[in-house]
Amino acid sequence: MGFWQILEVRGWYFLTTLLGGLPATVLVALGAIAFALVFGLVIALLRMSSWRLVRVLAIVYVEFFRGTPALVQLFVIYFGFPDVGFQPSPFQAAIIGLGLNGSAYLSEIYRAGIESIHRGQMEAALSLGMTPLRAMRYIVLPQAIRTMLPPITNLSIILLKDTAIVFAVGVVEVMALARNLVTETLQSAAIYLIAGVIYLCITIPMSRLAARLERQRQAWQ
Amino acid sequence: MLELPAIYAENIHRWLPELLYYSITTLKIAAVSFLLSVAIGMVFALLRISKVRLLRAFAVGYIEVARGLPIVVLLYIVYFVPPQLFPELDWRWFDDFTGAVVGLGLHGGAILAEVFRSGIEALHKGQREAAVSLGMTPAQSMAYILMPQAARIVLPPAGNYAIGLLKDTSLCSLIGVNELMNDAKSIAFADYQPMAVFVLVAAIYFAMSYPLSLAVRYMEGRLNVSR
Amino acid sequence: MGRGTGGTADGDALLRIVDLRKSFGEFEVLSGITLDVRRGEKVSIIGPSGSGKTTLLRCINYLEKPSSGHIYIDGMLIGEKQTNGGYVHLSDRELAKERQEIGFVFQRFNLFPHLTALGNVTIAPQKVLGLTREEAERRGRDMLEKVGLGHKISEYPERLSGGQQQRVAIARVLAMQPKLMLFDEATSALDPELIGEVLRVMRQLAEEGSTMVIVTHEIQFAGEVSDRVIFMDQGQIVEQGPPQDVLFNPSLPRTREFLKHIQQR
Numbered sequence: 001m002g003f004w005q006i007l008e009v010r011g012w013y014f015l016t017t018l019l020g021g022l023p024a025t026v027l028v029a030l031g032a033i034a035f036a037l038v039f040g041l042v043i044a045l046l047r048m049s050s051w052r053l054v055r056v057l058a059i060v061y062v063e064f065f066r067g068t069p070a071l072v073q074l075f076v077i078y079f080g081f082p083d084v085g086f087q088p089s090p091f092q093a094a095i096i097g098l099g100l101n102g103s104a105y106l107s108e109i110y111r112a113g114i115e116s117i118h119r120g121q122m123e124a125a126l127s128l129g130m131t132p133l134r135a136m137r138y139i140v141l142p143q144a145i146r147t148m149l150p151p152i153t154n155l156s157i158i159l160l161k162d163t164a165i166v167f168a169v170g171v172v173e174v175m176a177l178a179r180n181l182v183t184e185t186l187q188s189a190a191i192y193l194i195a196g197v198i199y200l201c202i203t204i205p206m207s208r209l210a211a212r213l214e215r216q217r218q219a220w221q
Numbered sequence: 222m223l224e225l226p227a228i229y230a231e232n233i234h235r236w237l238p239e240l241l242y243y244s245i246t247t248l249k250i251a252a253v254s255f256l257l258s259v260a261i262g263m264v265f266a267l268l269r270i271s272k273v274r275l276l277r278a279f280a281v282g283y284i285e286v287a288r289g290l291p292i293v294v295l296l297y298i299v300y301f302v303p304p305q306l307f308p309e310l311d312w313r314w315f316d317d318f319t320g321a322v323v324g325l326g327l328h329g330g331a332i333l334a335e336v337f338r339s340g341i342e343a344l345h346k347g348q349r350e351a352a353v354s355l356g357m358t359p360a361q362s363m364a365y366i367l368m369p370q371a372a373r374i375v376l377p378p379a380g381n382y383a384i385g386l387l388k389d390t391s392l393c394s395l396i397g398v399n400e401l402m403n404d405a406k407s408i409a410f411a412d413y414q415p416m417a418v419f420v421l422v423a424a425i426y427f428a429m430s431y432p433l434s435l436a437v438r439y440m441e442g443r444l445n446v447s448r
Numbered sequence: 449m450g451r452g453t454g455g456t457a458d459g460d461a462l463l464r465i466v467d468l469r470k471s472f473g474e475f476e477v478l479s480g481i482t483l484d485v486r487r488g489e490k491v492s493i494i495g496p497s498g499s500g501k502t503t504l505l506r507c508i509n510y511l512e513k514p515s516s517g518h519i520y521i522d523g524m525l526i527g528e529k530q531t532n533g534g535y536v537h538l539s540d541r542e543l544a545k546e547r548q549e550i551g552f553v554f555q556r557f558n559l560f561p562h563l564t565a566l567g568n569v570t571i572a573p574q575k576v577l578g579l580t581r582e583e584a585e586r587r588g589r590d591m592l593e594k595v596g597l598g599h600k601i602s603e604y605p606e607r608l609s610g611g612q613q614q615r616v617a618i619a620r621v622l623a624m625q626p627k628l629m630l631f632d633e634a635t636s637a638l639d640p641e642l643i644g645e646v647l648r649v650m651r652q653l654a655e656e657g658s659t660m661v662i663v664t665h666e667i668q669f670a671g672e673v674s675d676r677v678i679f680m681d682q683g684q685i686v687e688q689g690p691p692q693d694v695l696f697n698p699s700l701p702r703t704r705e706f707l708k709h710i711q712q713r
Contacts, residue, residue, distance in 0.1 A: 067388075072391060072423045073423070123552075127509050127551070128624060129546075131543075161290070165395070188302070192302060
């Protein structure tokens, strides 16, 4: 059977099988994004701390996670952590690994967003008696959100694409099912192309959204 | 409790030379696919701003697809799809190294196409006209006026791409290329020391990528001064 | 207790500054400022740029940390506290509490662009003083009314003129009901035709008896509203007294030269 015939005869079966992994893919992506959104903000705030040591540790964290492959980070967590007494499930390892990785990038996005807000805003808030944290929450962050939204969307796309490697730590998502199907049927061409289409159906609309947010942001300024 | 220093003291003389040997493969993959990305990126940047609508649409389509696919998926597609699509051809030359380089190159080409395009678009027509009106030849105006301005926009993101690429080579282990990550896996599981080995490998990747990121920051700093 | 210890407010001193010094690196911007401001007193500070007047104002609000010296409001030490070991800086939370008492009007307004005029005026009363939304809005409306902007409460800052923005900024400070108001060249970022409306509001506040410290280049205005004018140069108070003396009959050649210079502009 040629490629096109296979696609015609078995394509629907391949597609529905792979879609069975989509919930896991989306779950890992959402988990990692949520993790990164929260933890990235913590890192960004530590990075602006008035304690030098805290700042340095935050910088080391960011540099390390940005300077090493996500796959290595996942392996350290999934295969390495049991050595120190914590056995994460595949899902936990995937969400923690991609989340830590994303938080390093997000902390930089937060920082750039916060720094884009004029110093005078912080001073005005402080002079009204707000604590630095309150000033951050009510005055600086709401303004910085506009600047940060497009890069956050882009980072979400990257994290979603990165979920395609978490089969390596045993999460049964789209790519894991694709590999299983290939071992079963040996029809790698059709199966991987269909997997690709599934990812594109999510990532292309998301990057359209990011581009639109970016245009809006520029129109605002 | 795990005693990393003791483990390293005992094993590093066996692990490190082997890992460093495979780091060379990693660097080779990164270098070749970077060159391929630059070539593909140049071509598609020009197609993207072409006056022919069809060429533009083709370039946009390619860029969206190659950037929208997870790199692993792209690697699998590049490595497995063509031989099945055209089984009548001879694919013996298409080994895993070639597949890795082509896959990473196709992905990078899409990223660099957008980078190069923004560099080209940032050049005002007036700049070339001003240079020519001062008596410069087209080559001179390219070398002294246009390229320096484009470089300022292109170099930092191209450098960032190179850092990402270096890390992405680790994904080639998933299609079976014998590079740093693959070797790390085999050592880690053969010696039952995943934590120690993967932390060491992380350090090796960091040692390769960090100088690059310092270089990018240096460029960004220098290029900003004259803005 | 001798002068300058400042632990208790003797007389009617609302603001007391004792030997305040501030350096940026090698460069000393304030070289020992000592100053009392009575309750209800209006003090204008004039002087050439770089004389340290803005830094002095920012130190009072602890937007700049003084290098040495102490500041008291109503006998309460600002920005630091006394322990048996000496003075230590306050935590952010304690500092925030003290800043509620001191209003600061910035040269560049620093309105919050993501909030309406009313939002700008009500956010601190709600989040800092803990007023309910209704209470804060009632107060905010009154204050905007008072600065003549009752009709602009739901406009965003970008839709307001510079003069209107600065009046919102003043209303924002008033809504906190501060004991002391600091004005840092409140009109110098404004177009000439917009200066009058802001000065009018400031004059009104002065007449109502607010305690104000005003850094300004508006000599005539300083002469009309101030009880006392201070001339600063090179980080020191070089001359002070009633406006008619300092502004119209200065004793020092340096002051005379400055006044002549500024009036020619």
